[in-house]
Amino acid sequence: MGLTAFSTGFEVARNRTEDFDDSEKKIIALAGNPNVGKSTVFNALTGLKQHTGNWPGKTVESARGEYTHQKNDYVVYDLPGTYSIMASSAEEEVARDFICFYPHDLTVVVIDATCIERNLNLVLQILEANPKTLVCLNLIDEAKRNGITIDIERLSQNLGCRVIATNARDGKGLDALKKAISSLTESDGAIISYSPVSYKPYIQRAVDCLLPYCAKLSAGKLNASWLALKILDFDESFNISLKIHLNENNIDETLLDKAVQAARTYLEDNNIDENTLHDDIVSQIVLHAEELYLSCVQRTSAAKSSSRKIDKYVLSKSVGIPLMILLMCVVFYLTITGANYPSELLSALFGKIETVLLAFFVRLNAPSWLTSMLVEGVWRTLGWVVSVMLPPMAIFFPLFTLLEDMGYLPRIAFMLDPYFKKAGAHGKQALTTMMGFGCNACGVIGCRIIDSPRERLIATLTNCFVPCNGKFPAMIAIITLFFTPASLASGVSTALSALLLTALILLGIFITFGASKLLSKTLLKGVSSSFVLELPPYRKPQVGKVIVRSIFDRTLFVLGRAVMVAAPAGLIIWLLSNLTVGGASLLTHAAGFLDPFARVIGLDGIILLAFILGFPANEIVIPLIVMGYMAQGALTEISTMQLGTILVQNGWTWITALCVLLFSLLHFPCATTMLTIKKETGSVKWTLAAFFIPLLAGIIICFAVNMIATQFIF
Amino acid sequence: MKQPLTALAEGEICKVNSLLTEGILRRRMLDLGLVEGTYILALHIGRKREIAAYLIRGAVIALRKEDAERIIITNISKYL
Known part of the structure; x- marks a missing residue:
């Protein structure tokens, strides 16, 4: 990674803080190892007065929060979690440069009371740099439960700095922490003298x-x-x-x-x-x-951490992987079934608003084309995307975050790393791949957890090989219509659909491995970089906070981006289907133009066009196909049965259905994901690669399947 | 006897003798506290010994075979 002056953390820290006026406030830096509950302390201090973003020019998350204590204002900068400030990663650079060069009044180092020895390493480094430091000994209750007794007075004496014990998740010790912060930022005298490390x-x-x-x-x-x-x-x-x-x-x-x-x-x-x-x-x-x-x-020697006892099973060869598959199945099941009802509600709500909007435009005497364009084009597409996308994300992400909060995710990376290593990739790619099932854009952002640039790119480029939430409903509908005979009992056919969907997902995972391997042998050649993964202790998840945070941080974020692309897309779709040249709509012309090529890969012009117009969000592909076949001017909702009839009338066979399933799994990522890839990689080249790699794979596979099916089976 | 860390079996403990790594990986390992004389306890050896989780200075850290091979250890003994 070429380091330029501008990419360094110092520049970053300065730019970052220029956006805000902190002149009247005390500035606090919050440092600490990963997984010590640093963000819990941060949240507990600042509540909802937060501003999250990136350190400019870096894909390192930053958070800034404020709080008031006894009429004084404090600004807290949540530095990235690091093991040291000796800068072997972008996170450490940001943390180090803030601590070294950015003027601040106090550094609070959060340490894990259950793992003091390793955590003290960072404390000592920070104390060495700047003695205006306070130690927040977090997770003190958990330490007690694990039979760890800490002489806090002595620790403070020997370290030469104040040590405050907290249990931030239930607010314990926070008042003491705020008091200590205020006394340390007000007068220098309160600092106990620090006795330096003696070097050779x-x-x-x-x-x-x-x-x-x-x-x-x-x-x-x-x-x-x-x-x-x-x-x-x-x-x-x-x-x-x-x-x-x-x-x-x-x-x-x-x-x-x-x-x-x-x-x-x-x-x-x-x-x-x-x-x-x-x-x-x-x-x-x-x-x-x-x-x-x-x-x-x-x-106490008898106390052995309960995490280790759990890990005996969770990481074992016989229980580990089956348990993981089971858990993921439960997550998917809850997401897909749980999303149906809220989706219908939302859709009904958007429908009602649409009626109101229509009436409003009529009263304004707006021209009918404008009403149709804005209401049936822009509003309906927007409503469609939101009502199909929001509920599954609002279920999937909290569930995923719960597993994260419990400490289970690094165990998945541990168990799957051998497979990813074979593909030249990183074990943590297992996690980004799983996030991809929820939303590829989130999966791509998640790739930040992989610290080596090569492996991070592999994970970014292959993320969209697993289908996201938005693709599932269409896949399920097509599987049910074309691959489960109507004669079967409903229970059997549901099971069969589930099985086929699983097969499709497994195919996606298989292709992820293949593509990762191919990339690591060609475009991203290189030796697998090192892999140091911490398995933090299991912790009881903070359910309420997890739900709030994951909805705010992930769900609404993705939804916001999706809305930004869905609205203009709605406009374009409306224009294509309503502007006519020579008696036929532009949509029909475009479909006709695409038709010969689309037939070669087992689709038809309308289907291919629907995928292209579905670039903003995969959710609208099926409605677009229906709109194309029916030569309608707007998206309309229909039942699965009606859908089947329309598709068959328009020449769909099981081969078409199979090719649509495969192409749905393998084509360019959606606009939101592309936007995210561009932001994360900062490179047009890799963004284009992310577009063409899955598309080419899709074209080749659909072509092969179509050829084999038509030549040899019929 | 000097051996690579990969020679450690589940439930065995040893002491770090030296690191054969360079650059960033060496720095990372040092950040974890892997200096001479540090105790390492093998907690879980993964599939085909490709990855293993170790207890290092109170934290559970997973290392790949390639990286663990470059940590030289001595004084292997059974723990518990």
Whole structure:
């Protein structure tokens, strides 16, 4: 990844914060390892006064929130969850640059009381950088349950900073936290003196070479020896951020460069290379953390974490994968069956509003073409997309987020990683693929969890090989109409449809593996990068919060984008079906033009055109087909039975149905997904690749199926 | 005896001797606390030993075979 000055976290942190006026407020940075309940603390502090977005130029999520405590205003920046601030990923860069260069009043490090030792590593690094730090010891109740006793007073003494115990999910300790924040931001005197990590003598000597300059650079805001250490630690991205910082403050680099040279020569003379130096720095911090841990934490030996007992089964060869498949089946079942009723309600609601709108336009004496265009074109398409899309998403995402909140998702990545590795991909792609079942756009955003760029691209490009919620209703309808004989008992035919749908899904997953493998051997050649995955302890999910968050963060977000594309699409569809040239609508002309090619891949002109016009949202493909066949000017709702009759009248055979199913699984991603891919990859080339790879696969497979079926079976 | 981490069986514990990794992966491993002398307990060995979950400084971390092979360990013994 080419690092330019502008892609560094420092630039990012500055741009990020320029949008807001924080001059009168105290600025708090919230740091911590992933999975320590940092966002719970953030939510508990700031409530709904939040603003989420990205750190500009980075696909790293950012959140900023505000709260008022005793008439003082506080701004909290939720930094990305990281294990260290030694910058081995974009997240760490953002966190590090904020802590180092962005003026703030206090850093609150949230740590997991059940995993103190590893968490202290980050605390020590941050304390080293800037002693204006407060430790929030979260999940204290869980630690107690696991037989972990923590001497908080002693920990605070030995660390040299305030430690506040909290259990943020039930609000415990939050008042104390707010009080501590306010006292630490008001006066410097409240900070207990921090006793620094003692490094090996040679490191100390090298640091001494730089100290005079670093003292000037840090201007009392950062710890000078830490700054010197970072400069020496061969961290390119840090040095870039530092240079920007220097230029902004008109500090001459040349003196510093000279001092760095002197220190480097000293290290070389003593045969210290990059690895040795870094190992020694980190070892000292890790061992210091271990010492602190041993002196302040006691575990009763009998208490073994319940997570490990659960994992014995969940990760086992015999139970693990069947359990996972079962859970996913339950999620899909609840999504598909549970969405029907609210979908009907919404659709009825949109219908009612449509009547009102019509009456309104009539009263305005609007020309009938305008009324038809806006109401039957724009409004009806919009209503259709929302009522078909919203309910399944509002069910799927909360369920998925529940599994996430419980800590189950990393276990799925663990179990499926061997398969994804074979395809040259990342185990976490299992998770993005599953999110793709809900919505490919969400799946694509989810690819951020994969930290290596190559594997992330593979996951992004292959995400749409699994059908999203929007495709399921059409698939189910076609399967029921063409592949389950009407003579069967209803229970049997439902089971048969479910089985066929599963087969189709499995085909999608199979193609995902194939395409990933192909990509990793061709366009995205390279060695699989490293895979470090934490399996956090299982936690009782916070059901209420999960539902609210997943609806706000995922469902409404996707819906918003979908609405943005559905409205103009409704307009275009209306124009195509209502403007006539030579006695036939543009739609008919276009379908006629596409027909010869479409026949080759087992479809017909109308079907292919419906897929093209369905680019904004896959939900409208079937209604578009019906509209085309009936030569109507607007989308109309009909029953499954009527649908079957219309399709058969228009020459559908089981081959057509099969090809439609396959093409539905394999064609270009919807407009929302394309927009998201463009935003996430920032590249036109990869966005186009994401468009053509599944399309080509679809054309080839449909062509082959059509040829084989027509040549050999009939 | 020095061995790669992949030699560790489920329920066995060992000590880190050295890392054969470079660059970012080395930094990541150090961030997890994998410095010389750190104890590692193998919790779950996955399918075909391709992936395994280890207890490292109180956290459960999964590593692929390729990465675990480059962690050199000593003092293997049974835990519990």
